[in-house]
Amino acid sequence: MTTSEAPARIAVTGLAVMGSNLARNLARHGYRVAVHNRSSARTKALIEEHGHEGDFVPAETLEELVASLQTPRQIIIMVKAGAPTDAVIDELVPLLEPGDMVIDGGNAHYADTRRREAALREAGLHFVGAGISGGEEGALNGPSIMPGGSKESYQHLGPVLESIAAQVDGVPCCVHVGPDGAGHFVKMVHNGIEYADMQLIAEAYDLLNRVGGMTPTQIAEVFRGWNSGDLESYLVEITAEVLGHFDPETGVPLVDVIADEAEQKGTGRWTVQEALELGVPVTGIAEAVFARSLSGRVEQRKAAREAFGSPEVLASERIADQLVEDVRQALYASKVVAYAQGFDQMRAASAEYGWDLDLGAMATIWRGGCIIRARFLDRIREAYDKDPNLASLLVDEYFRDAVRDAEAAWRRVVVGAVEAGVPVPGFVSALAYYDALRSERLPASLVQGLRDFFGAHTYRRTDREGSFHTLWSGDRSQVDA
Ligand code: NBP
Numbered sequence: 035m036t037t038s039e040a041p042a043r044i045a046v047t048g049l050a051v052m053g054s055n056l057a058r059n060l061a062r063h064g065y066r067v068a069v070h071n072r073s074s075a076r077t078k079a080l081i082e083e084h085g086h087e088g089d090f091v092p093a094e095t096l097e098e099l100v101a102s103l104q105t106p107r108q109i110i111i112m113v114k115a116g117a118p119t120d121a122v123i124d125e126l127v128p129l130l131e132p133g134d135m136v137i138d139g140g141n142a143h144y145a146d147t148r149r150r151e152a153a154l155r156e157a158g159l160h161f162v163g164a165g166i167s168g169g170e171e172g173a174l175n176g177p178s179i180m181p182g183g184s185k186e187s188y189q190h191l192g193p194v195l196e197s198i199a200a201q202v203d204g205v206p207c208c209v210h211v212g213p214d215g216a217g218h219f220v221k222m223v224h225n226g227i228e229y230a231d232m233q234l235i236a237e238a239y240d241l242l243n244r245v246g247g248m249t250p251t252q253i254a255e256v257f258r259g260w261n262s263g264d265l266e267s268y269l270v271e272i273t274a275e276v277l278g279h280f281d282p283e284t285g286v287p288l289v290d291v292i293a294d295e296a297e298q299k300g301t302g303r304w305t306v307q308e309a310l311e312l313g314v315p316v317t318g319i320a321e322a323v324f325a326r327s328l329s330g331r332v333e334q335r336k337a338a339r340e341a342f343g344s345p346e347v348l349a350s351e352r353i354a355d356q357l358v359e360d361v362r363q364a365l366y367a368s369k370v371v372a373y374a375q376g377f378d379q380m381r382a383a384s385a386e387y388g389w390d391l392d393l394g395a396m397a398t399i400w401r402g403g404c405i406i407r408a409r410f411l412d413r414i415r416e417a418y419d420k421d422p423n424l425a426s427l428l429v430d431e432y433f434r435d436a437v438r439d440a441e442a443a444w445r446r447v448v449v450g451a452v453e454a455g456v457p458v459p460g461f462v463s464a465l466a467y468y469d470a471l472r473s474e475r476l477p478a479s480l481v482q483g484l485r486d487f488f489g490a491h492t493y494r495r496t497d498r499e500g501s502f503h504t505l506w507s508g509d510r511s512q513v514d515a
Contacts, residue, residue: 041104042068042091044194046112047122048140049076052166053112054084055173056139059198061088068092070099072113096122100129107134108191110164115140123150132158135187139166143304144215144222148387151183151214160187163214165221167404168200176200178404179208180224180396182217200403207399212389219308219383220396223376226305226319228269228405229298230372230460233322235273237458238365239289241447244347245454246354246361250287254278256358264366264436267408296326305379312382317467318372321459345455357450363443368464370437373414374427375467394418428471437468 045068046057053071057080060067066089071077077092084090093099100107107130111122119140126136136159138147147163154161162183166173179199181188188210199208211217242248242256254277261270281288302323309316328335377393384391397414400406417430427433448465451458470476485491492501492515501515 040066042066042102043104043108044068045070045093045099045103045107045109047071047096047099047109047126048111048113049080050112051170052139052173053110054080055170056110056112056166056177056198057090058084058087059174059176060194061090063197064088065194066091068099068102070094070096096125097129100126105131105134106190107131108137108194109135110137110139112139115142116146119146120150123154127154127157127159130157130159133160135160135162135183135191137162137164137181137183137191138218139164141165141221141225141299141301142218144219144308147182147215147218160184162187162191163216163218164195165211165217165224167221167224167400169405172200172403176207176403178224178399178402178407180211180217180220180399181208182211182214182219184213185210199399200407202402205398205401207402207404209392209395209399211396212384212391213387215387216384216389216391219387219389220380220391222301222304222308223380224400224404224406225301226309226316226379227373227376229302229305229322229326230316230318230376231267231269231369231406233325234318234365234368234372234460234464235269236325237451237460238361239273239277240456241361241451241458242354242357244456245450246357248354250277250289260362260365263362264410265362265369265408267410268405269408295330295332297330298323298326302326305376308383309379312379312386314375314379314382315467316375316379317463318368318375318460321463325457325459347454347456357447360443360447360450363440364447364461367437367440367444367468368461369410370428370433371464371467372460373410374433377414377427392418392422394422426471428468441468 043065044060046053047070049069049071057067057069068091069077069080070093074094081090081092091102093102109126111119113119113122119138119142123136136154142163151161160183162181165180166177168177176199179195181195192210196206196208199206211220239253242253254274257270257274257277261274277289279288281291284291302319306316306320306323380391380393380396394415397411401411413432414427417424417427417432424430428437444465448458448461482493486493486503487506490503492503494501502512503515504510504512
């Protein structure tokens with residue numbers, strides 16, 4: 035068989051920015067890649083512009099694509115999430131044979147992935163929901179890949195995916211996450227943590243700017259410095275880039291001319307919705323999602339400014355000197371809380387769906403390729419290596435000491451921000467979570483008392499087993515419930 039007649043190793047259908055970059059990444063790693071797109075113009079463009087980078091097999095139709103593959107077939111779908119993914123699956127399934135693998139690399143909701151996996155399993159096919167992080171750059175040069183699905187499918191796919199993923203210290207940022215929707219769930223939480231991380235960074239910037247009186251250029255320098263310490267991460271690195279950039283039109287820092295209304299595509303919201311279902315407090319992610327929503331409520335913000343005026347913040351150089359270090363520590367401690375909450379959510383989902391997630395491995399595959407890549411993730415991996423059943427990341431020795439050391443500065447930052455009228459919902463809620471978690475007693479006792487009063491919802495006691503109800507509208511004696 036000549037090279038041109040050899041079957042392709044793997045296929046990609048959906049050749050917009052993510053799909054074409056992923057196909058190029060595969061081809062550059064020596065795989066013969068069959069490529070297809072609903073409208074063939076994208077396929078032609080890929081071959082014309084990048085055909086020389088590797089061994090591509092263009093296909094006009096899905097039938098052609100399927101026919102060009104070695105068996106069992108491996109087909110990556112990289113189309114818009116939702117209905118388009120279902121449309122492609124529906125068209126593809128009748129063309130496949132038992133044992134073939136369909137990989138959805140889009141940003142699917144994990145519940146859709148569970149549904150699709152179950153349906154394809156019935157037909158004898160493997161469905162692999164794979165979270166892919168790192169945007170277009172990652173897809174081309176090495177993303178973080180979070181594949182779910184059966185162990186059997188990973189035996190075939192794992193070596194390919196691991197070879198095109200980002201590598202950190204020789205370890206690929208790709209691992210078999212767990213069955214059915216596990217991969218897309220983990221990708222969702224990754225995005226939720228990304229929201230929290232960005233919100234905390236934005237609050238740090240706001241404090242240094244409005245309370246510390248520092249310019250974006252000066253703050254860029256601060257972030258550049260932070261990036262050589264515990265906070266070293268892609269997001270801190272690019273914060274310095276964005277803050278240090280000047281608008282070519284006006285000559286002012288770009289951040290000062292960007293409209294302050296943050297948008298969202300929805301994965302942060304999904305994370306919070308799922309956390310509510312699972313009963314896991316992910317306050318850092320929720321505050322980040324709500325902060326974006328609030329920023330977009332332009333009419334309300336205008337009305338409130340007119341009614342109350344903007345807080346007058348008196349910045350001074352003197353404050354800035356001590357503020358920078360305090361904010362660094364507050365940012366670090368708040369970040370530990372946000373990650374601890376995200377990992378809690380993954381653990382809860384793992385228990386709920388029987389996924390048996392290896393949390394240390396999740397930290398490992400986020401070390402490179404993805405948006406939240408950070409030095410910090412090595413520490414998280416170490417924490418779970420030491421104790422896979424860690425009650426919370428916060429109680430791991432390293433993080434416990436880090437948070438304890440940061441506590442005084444964290445409180446100063448929160449108090450200072452509250453007094454100055456600078457909103458820091460991420461910092462405040464992280465501190466409240468930390469304080470709540472370590473409180474000997476929580477006022478939930480009173481909540482239970484109130485619930486029993488108006489709804490006879492009963493309560494448990496601290497001193498003996500059982501459920502009880504007080505006859506509030508009677509003689510107020512206590513009865514066993
Ligand atoms: P888009 O999300 O913009 O989707 C465009 C692709 O979907 C095109 O190939 C288009 O074909 C195809 N498509 C659509 Br729309 N409806 C279709 C249908 N009914 N049948 C067949 N194909 C259909 O592409 P993207 O930005 O490359 O993202 C691909 C996936 O990767 C998405 O799920 C996205 O959420 C995810 N993702 C994106 C990023 C990122 O940074 N962009 C990062 C991580 C994950 P056409 O050319 O014929 O219109």
